[in-house]
Amino acid sequence: MENSMSIILGGWLSAGLTIFLFSFLYKDNPLFKIAEHLYLGVGMGWWFIVLLYGTWIPKAYEPFMQGEYVLIIPVLLGLSLVTQFIPRISWISRYGFTFIMGYGAGLVLPLNLATDFMAQIAGTIKPFSQLASMSWGAIINSFLIAIGAVCVLAYFYFSVEHKGIVKKASNIGIYFLMIYFGASFGNTVMARFSLLYGRFDLLYDFSGASYAFATPIIIILTVGFFALKHFMDKKKNSGAAQP
Amino acid sequence: MKDKLRRFLRIDRRWIFLLLTAVMVWPIIHPFGLSGKTSQQSVRDFYDFVEKLKPGQAVILGTDYDPSTKPELHPQAVAALRHLFSKDVRVLILTFISGAPGMIEELNQTVPAEYGKEYGKDYVIMPYNPNYMAAMTQMSIDIYKAYDKDAEGNDVRGMPVMAGIKTYKDIAGVIEITGTGMLDAWVAYAGDKYGVPIIGGTTAISQLGFGPYLQNKQIRGLVGGMRGASEYETLISKPGKATSGIDALNMAHLLVILLILSSNLILLVIKEK
Numbered sequence: 001m002e003n004s005m006s007i008i009l010g011g012w013l014s015a016g017l018t019i020f021l022f023s024f025l026y027k028d029n030p031l032f033k034i035a036e037h038l039y040l041g042v043g044m045g046w047w048f049i050v051l052l053y054g055t056w057i058p059k060a061y062e063p064f065m066q067g068e069y070v071l072i073i074p075v076l077l078g079l080s081l082v083t084q085f086i087p088r089i090s091w092i093s094r095y096g097f098t099f100i101m102g103y104g105a106g107l108v109l110p111l112n113l114a115t116d117f118m119a120q121i122a123g124t125i126k127p128f129s130q131l132a133s134m135s136w137g138a139i140i141n142s143f144l145i146a147i148g149a150v151c152v153l154a155y156f157y158f159s160v161e162h163k164g165i166v167k168k169a170s171n172i173g174i175y176f177l178m179i180y181f182g183a184s185f186g187n188t189v190m191a192r193f194s195l196l197y198g199r200f201d202l203l204y205d206f207s208g209a210s211y212a213f214a215t216p217i218i219i220i221l222t223v224g225f226f227a228l229k230h231f232m233d234k235k236k237n238s239g240a241a242q243p
Numbered sequence: 244m245k246d247k248l249r250r251f252l253r254i255d256r257r258w259i260f261l262l263l264t265a266v267m268v269w270p271i272i273h274p275f276g277l278s279g280k281t282s283q284q285s286v287r288d289f290y291d292f293v294e295k296l297k298p299g300q301a302v303i304l305g306t307d308y309d310p311s312t313k314p315e316l317h318p319q320a321v322a323a324l325r326h327l328f329s330k331d332v333r334v335l336i337l338t339f340i341s342g343a344p345g346m347i348e349e350l351n352q353t354v355p356a357e358y359g360k361e362y363g364k365d366y367v368i369m370p371y372n373p374n375y376m377a378a379m380t381q382m383s384i385d386i387y388k389a390y391d392k393d394a395e396g397n398d399v400r401g402m403p404v405m406a407g408i409k410t411y412k413d414i415a416g417v418i419e420i421t422g423t424g425m426l427d428a429w430v431a432y433a434g435d436k437y438g439v440p441i442i443g444g445t446t447a448i449s450q451l452g453f454g455p456y457l458q459n460k461q462i463r464g465l466v467g468g469m470r471g472a473s474e475y476e477t478l479i480s481k482p483g484k485a486t487s488g489i490d491a492l493n494m495a496h497l498l499v500i501l502l503i504l505s506s507n508l509i510l511l512v513i514k515e516k
Contacts, residue, residue, distance in 0.1 A: 054373070111435070115435045204271050
């Protein structure tokens with residue numbers, strides 16, 4: 001019983017917050033503000049709890065209490081970042097940042113150079129050594145990729161004046177970029193609609209008897225709120241207009 | 244006539260929001276069943292990879308998404324886990340995103356029971372780890388340096404699911420479901436460096452950015468957005484949330500195309516006059 005009550009309450013909360021956030025599409029209103037502030041507060045609270053119980057306690061506190069005293073070094077480096085909030089001793093945070101920068105750069109640079117730079121250049125060139133064994137479709141594809149890569153690079157190469165062959169290449173590069181942006185925009189629209197569908201689907205789930213008709217009741221109450229507010233604002237304005 | 248057309252172009256956008264709501268809610272109430280065809284090679288590659296896994300092999304399932312991308316990515320994770328369990332593959336579920344443990348819990352409550360899978364024997368859920376670079380690097384030397392306990396604080400070393408697993412070489416592949424840069428990280432820190440096959444599931448927005456990795460075989464397969472998820476659900480013959488969502492997505496896209504076409508036609512007519 002208690003479990004089903006908590007599920008129903010969860011449904012009401014979820015449906016209510018979704019409808020309150022969607023109400024901004026009509027106009028800015030206090031219901032939207034409530035949901036917005038709750039979202040920020042709960043998000044921060046969740047993040048804090050996950051970090052406390054997921055990182056601080058199992059990775060720092062517990063091993064330290066079991067005698068792994070060397071952990072004091074990373075803990076102090078981490079805590080040094082917090083001194084940013086105290087201007088008088090904020091210089092201490094440099095030690096933490098220095099470690100993060102050095103460690104991060106050392107780990108990221110070589111690997112990303114290999115993955116995103118060298119491997120991509122090799123991948124663009126490699127098919128041209130295998131043309132004899134490739135299908136016509138794959139050959140055309142390889143040429144398109146190579147031409148696209150060179151022309152887009154020419155568009156972003158500003159060390160020489162864009163005229164002659166460089167201008168022609170950069171102009172072709174613009175078409176490749178436009179195709180990419182078009183496809184990217186199409187995918188973005190699809191992604192946003194998917195998220196919208198997710199909320200509508202949940203609102204539909206919450207509209208049934210198993211959730212005590214949460215969605216229709218909250219929609220009716222929200223519309224009622226807007227109607228009442230509209231009526232009161234109108235009355236207030238007409239009262240202020242009278243001499 | 245001209246004024247009426249101009250008025251149409253200046254329509255209050257809230258009417259469009261209302262229309263969009265109507266066309267998306269309608270198929271949720273009465274599904275049309277428009278989906279069902281698989282067209283993307285990258286989704287078939289994803290499916291083929293899992294299909295070729297042998298029973299008992301171990302796979303890492305990275306579930307790095309939170310509620311903000313759940314409608315797109317959760318159906319992918321559900322479908323991938325169903326497919327893995329149907330092949331009797333051992334699964335190590337892990338995340339580097341603080342909002343993901345709730346999503347993993349949802350997976351844990353539904354999918355394993357469908358296949359009679361036992362926690363600790365067939366799959367394990369690792370705790371949230373905020374430092375993905377350190378974890379991915381440590382796992383190349385010793386997985387237990389990054390994960391010695393599961394999400395509940397139990398020692399993972401004695402669990403049957405971890406038997407014979409020490410480094411990446413004992414892992415058959417990494418399936419990463421994410422809308423973040425975590426898929427790039429797996430490619431860089433595990434795929435390219437240690438030769439672990441990487442397979443990805445991502446949001447529609449991020450999908451295009453992974454094209455070069457896919458072309459270059461740095462990623463073996465990719466499921467993109469809700470469309471990709473619905474195709475994958477069709478391949479494993481387990482229709483889920485993505486399949487039912489495709490109707491709504493199709494209707495919304497049709498509305499957008501209709502609005503773009505009608506607005507441009509009206510503009511042309513007004514210009515001609």
